[in-house]
Amino acid sequence: MVSERGLEVLRAIVQDYVASREPVGSKTIVERHAFGVSAATIRNDMALLEEEELIAAPHTSSGRIPTDKGYRVFVDQLTDVRPLTRAQRQAIETFLGESSDLDELLARTVRLIASLTKQLAVVQYPSFGSARVRHVELVSLAPARVLCILIADSGQVEQRLVELEQPVDEETLAGLRVRLNEIAGGRTMADAAVALSGEIPGTDRRHALVLHTLALTLAEQARAQRSDRLVVAGAANLVRTEQDFAGSILDVIEAIEEQVVLLKLFGEMSGDEHAVAVRIGRENASFGLGETSIVSSAFEIPGRDVSRLGVVGPTRMDYTTSMAAVRAVARYLSRTLGES
Missing domain, CATH: 3.30.450.40 (GAF domain)
Structure with a gap:
């Protein structure tokens, strides 16, 4: 069983090795740390730490380095996680x-x-495992170019540019915006993706292709939030x-x-x-x-x-x-x- 002083010796070895990348010997510990005992006493403590497989000799030198087990004891028992300044x-x-x-x-x-x-x-x-769609916004950048914006209730905003196969005017786009919010609004991202990917009933046949393109884009945006x-x-x-x-x-x-x-x-x-x-x-x-x-x-x-x-x-x-x-x-x- 490792004594309290032995654990403090382990702490010193970990700290010095992390700082210098050099194996730590008993003489170094005596010089750098105020243990108030001789190097021979520290060597005895180090021998016990080595028996417990907390430190090891990397080569034939007298210095020792921490083992994975030694680092684990340091983290679990010796690390004082002080608040940042x-x-x-x-x-x-x-x-x-x-x-x-x-x-x-x-x-x-x-x-x-x-x-x-x-x-x-x-x-x-x-x-967004549990986030929901707060709002869908469609912004016309050109007659056949629309920016799809998906806004989650947690504040995340996902934007994606869509090139349409046919032009759409502002009045039509406003109607499509209302329809897409009816479909996706309030749903979880996963449910919204499913709803937007499926067939949308009651669609004006003149705008079916545009609505389908926008809906699929928004579905991809919803899925992306869950990755x-x-x-x-x-x-x-x-x-x-x-x-x-x-x-x-x-x-x-x-x-x-x-x-x-x-x-x-x-x-x-x-x-x-x-x-x-x-x-x-x-x-x-x-x-x-x-x-x-x-x-x-x-x-x-x-x-x-x-x-x-x-x-x-x-x-x-x-x-x-x-x-x-x-x-x-x-x-x-x-x-x-x-x-x-």
Whole structure:
């Protein structure tokens, strides 16, 4: 069993190794940390940590590095996730508050997280699993060109340009707008997509083709809102940590590019929607990410399924900073989007 001091030694080893990428020896610990004991005593503590498979020797040197199990103990028992400073929180609010819509907000979010953590950042795009169609708008840009606008009750706006096979005047377009709102308004995205894709009774035969084209376009827009996808930034951060990976980093990048892999992994991390979840090393092996760690947290938008954001990096990660940043940004998104 590891003593309290032994756990503090583990904390020191993790922190020093993350900072320096160099194996940590007893002499270094004595010099850098105020344990008040000799290097020989620290070596005994390190021997016990090694017996518990919490640290290991990468080669014949006297230094030790954390194992996946050691990182897990560090995250579960030793990490003190301190709130960000007031200045850091203000910076988050200022940078994200300049976003004009959800797309820009999420693009800024991943850039911000990547900057704060020096890791690859990912945000799961919120899906409209329970959102409903608030309104359909049709804007004439030319006699045979219409902008279809689908507005959800959660505030998301989806726009798509449609080229018609025949021209349509403003009066006719207004009538079609009313008809499409009758069909789709108030329905969930899934139900609206089905209704708009089917036969529409009571259609004026003169405008049947135009109505059918517009309805199918809106159906595609509704389906698009339900698709799961990720926004990613900070790939250069991952490349800079290449020496932390025993194998080729290309395997890691390919796994990340397969967005379905991270989406499934995020799904497994959703046990406690409001906590910061961490998956370390071998815990991700089945996803082809056995040398990486993932830190994530959930954020909520009214009318949508709970989504997650987080970072992906080597197991030699600054967990304390990553967990604090991910938690702070997730809380900001939930609060801000909940008020919109």
